[in-house]
Amino acid sequence: MSHIPALEVENLTKKIKRKLIIKGVSFTLYPGEVFGFLGPNGAGKTTTIRMIVGLISPTSGTIKIGGKNVRTEFTEAMRHLGCIVENPELYPYLTGWENLEHFAKMDASIPKSRLQEVVTLVGLTNRIHDRVSTYSLGMRQRLGIAQALLGKPKVLILDEPTNGLDPAGIREMREFIRKLAREEKLSVLVSSHLLGEIQLMCDRVAIISKGSVIRTDSVQNLLAEQERVIWKAEPLSLAKEILENETEVQEGLDGTLITLYNEPLLPEWNEKLVQAGVKVKEMRTQLPSLEDLFLEVTGGESID
Numbered sequence: 013m014s015h016i017p018a019l020e021v022e023n024l025t026k027k028i029k030r031k032l033i034i035k036g037v038s039f040t041l042y043p044g045e046v047f048g049f050l051g052p053n054g055a056g057k058t059t060t061i062r063m064i065v066g067l068i069s070p071t072s073g074t075i076k077i078g079g080k081n082v083r084t085e086f087t088e089a090m091r092h093l094g095c096i097v098e099n100p101e102l103y104p105y106l107t108g109w110e111n112l113e114h115f116a117k118m119d120a121s122i123p124k125s126r127l128q129e130v131v132t133l134v135g136l137t138n139r140i141h142d143r144v145s146t147y148s149l150g151m152r153q154r155l156g157i158a159q160a161l162l163g164k165p166k167v168l169i170l171d172e173p174t175n176g177l178d179p180a181g182i183r184e185m186r187e188f189i190r191k192l193a194r195e196e197k198l199s200v201l202v203s204s205h206l207l208g209e210i211q212l213m214c215d216r217v218a219i220i221s222k223g224s225v226i227r228t229d230s231v232q233n234l235l236a237e238q239e240r241v242i243w244k245a246e247p248l249s250l251a252k253e254i255l256e257n258e259t260e261v262q263e264g265l266d267g268t269l270i271t272l273y274n275e276p277l278l279p280e281w282n283e284k285l286v287q288a289g290v291k292v293k294e295m296r297t298q299l300p301s302l303e304d305l306f307l308e309v310t311g312g313e314s315i316d
């Protein structure tokens with residue numbers, strides 16, 4: 013992975029009607045990575061994205077796209093950006109191809125050959141000469157992405173890209189986004205309030221809550237940090253008593269005990285149990301769901 017950032021957001025704030033909605037958000041996207049912007053409804057994802065794409069201006073802070081400052085080098089910055097913020101604007105009575113031709117006409121720097129390239133990229137070759145009114149929602153989304161890719165951007169921004177898609181459509185979109193990042197070296201910023209989706213699609217994630225980014229890390233690191241150990245032991249109450257002297261213990265619903273994963277101390281805990289006459293029948297590690305993790309890092313704010 014190259015380390016020249018494709019998108020840099022630094023200390024971004026936004027005040028709306030004297031209220032601070034975005035409170036100093038920073039994050040960086042590198043080429044070829046899918047970056048998740050995760051937070052519950054109202055956390056500030058859309059407002060942040062609207063500033064990045066230049067629809068509203070920040071109160072303070074800096075945004076650079078492909079190294080170009082959105083405030084001072086707007087046109088150059090936008091040249092590196094493709095985005096679909098709300099639904100893609102498409103003409104239903106034109107074919108997919110005619111839609112692309114229409115948008116390509118608005119930008120003289122797009123060569124005719126690029127149309128076929130983006131159609132292939134989004135996998136719409138077989139249906140591109142059909143009217144958009146006959147397309148499924150997933151196909152419309154992909155045509156929208158094809159349009160966003162016409163100018164060969166470095167960064168693609170997708171606000172809740174799987175909204176409204178059925179499970180098969182969601183899976184297809186997820187794989188498609190990963191493929192774009194890999195094959196085109198495109199950085200993709202995906203906003204979502206769906207944890208499972210971010211987990212499966214993104215390399216890294218920023219967790220946003222009440223206008224602030226509270227954590228940024230790889231999905232893997234975030235999960236590993238909260239790894240738990242599940243204990244099956246008899247008698248359970250004695251095992252609980254002994255473990256509680258060492259660490260925080262929760263009782264599982266199925267007669268198990270749950271502690272956080274603490275590798276260097278695990279054999280010691282196990283030995284203490286055995287010495288006290290507890291039979292340790294099973295000891296296994298488990299990754300938390302991203303949902304548990306979210307509750308943990310936000311200190312209890314849930315996500316739908």
Ligand SMILES: Nc1ncnc2c1ncn2[C@@H]1O[C@H](COP(=O)(O)OP(=O)(O)OP(=O)(O)O)[C@@H](O)[C@H]1O
Pocket residue numbers: 028029033051052053054055056057058059060205
């Ligand atoms: N124009 C506005 N006037 C007043 N408040 C606003 C305005 N725009 C956004 N907000 C408030 O800012 C907060 C963040 O909204 P935003 O839409 O960015 O959140 P979000 O994370 O994208 O959630 P959603 O997924 O629901 O869009 C919300 O509390 C919202 O009510």
